[in-house]
């Protein structure tokens with residue numbers, strides 16, 4: 001059992017891991033965060049990835065609301081590689097709501113908060129450290145990002161689905177576009193203010209990432225280089241890719 005309390009009054013990085021989604025795009029079955037990768041739940045990989053960063057002392061896992069006890073037991077069974085304080089709280093109906101519920105458990109002495117999707121289990125520790133360091137250096141919001149590799153088309157509105165053709169309204173300049181990942185890092189007050197201000201907004205008014213909410217406060221958001229292995233497990237093929245990355249790490253790093 002590696003659970004310890006952070007030393008009171010000592011600034012540290014706290015991480016919120018939203019893990020309460022169902023994983024509809026992955027297909028039917030248990031919640032996505034509990035699906036196995038190399039025999040270990042996706043969520044456990046994500047907690048290990050974040051706990052590998054030396055400044056991280058607290059990890060708040062936001063579990064499916066009907067499964068928080070099971071997630072607690074699972075994390076006790078698979079402790080992270082370093083002693084960090086792992087807390088589990090029940091999540092909400094949307095990612096934004098789940099992050100807000102996680103923020104309610106944020107320790108007062110955290111000087112950096114990272115929000116990291118459970119669904120990005122393979123993020124390298126260097127990416128985590130780089131985001132936390134950039135916040136500590138004075139940026140209120142820091143996001144890992146990669147250039148997009150596909151050409152992106154704009155449409156006026158989502159179509160009815162079912163393969164119906166969608167008229168194109170434009171082609172944005174790809175050199176100005178970035179695909180953003182997690183962990184996204186924040187000065188705690190910036191993220192707390194954003195979630196308080198925009199709580200409950202959904203649909204087109206909601207934000208699909210936390211930095212989007214901080215942008216709306218008018219605070220600067222900066223990008224740092226992301227990593228290919230920080231991809232999000234979203235569709236079935238992503239599980240195949242994740243298994244391949246882990247197999248390669250086992251050969252090259254003994255991971």
Ligand SMILES: Nc1ccn([C@@H]2O[C@H](COP(=O)(O)OP(=O)(O)OP(=O)(O)O)[C@@H](O)[C@H]2O)c(=O)n1
Nearest residue numbers: 018019020021022023024025093094098118119
């Ligand atoms: N109500 C929700 C919805 C999502 N998430 C979390 O937010 C992260 C990113 O979301 P996504 O990949 O979209 O996960 P799901 O919502 O589970 O996927 P889907 O949209 O396919 O159902 C995931 O770690 C997911 O568990 C959450 O904590 N609470």
Ligand SMILES: C[C@](O)(CO)[C@H](O)COP(=O)(O)O
Nearest residue numbers: 095117180181182208209232
């Ligand atoms: C936060 C995120 O992972 C950044 O790319 C993404 O916006 C989550 O979106 P999802 O639709 O909840 O997967």
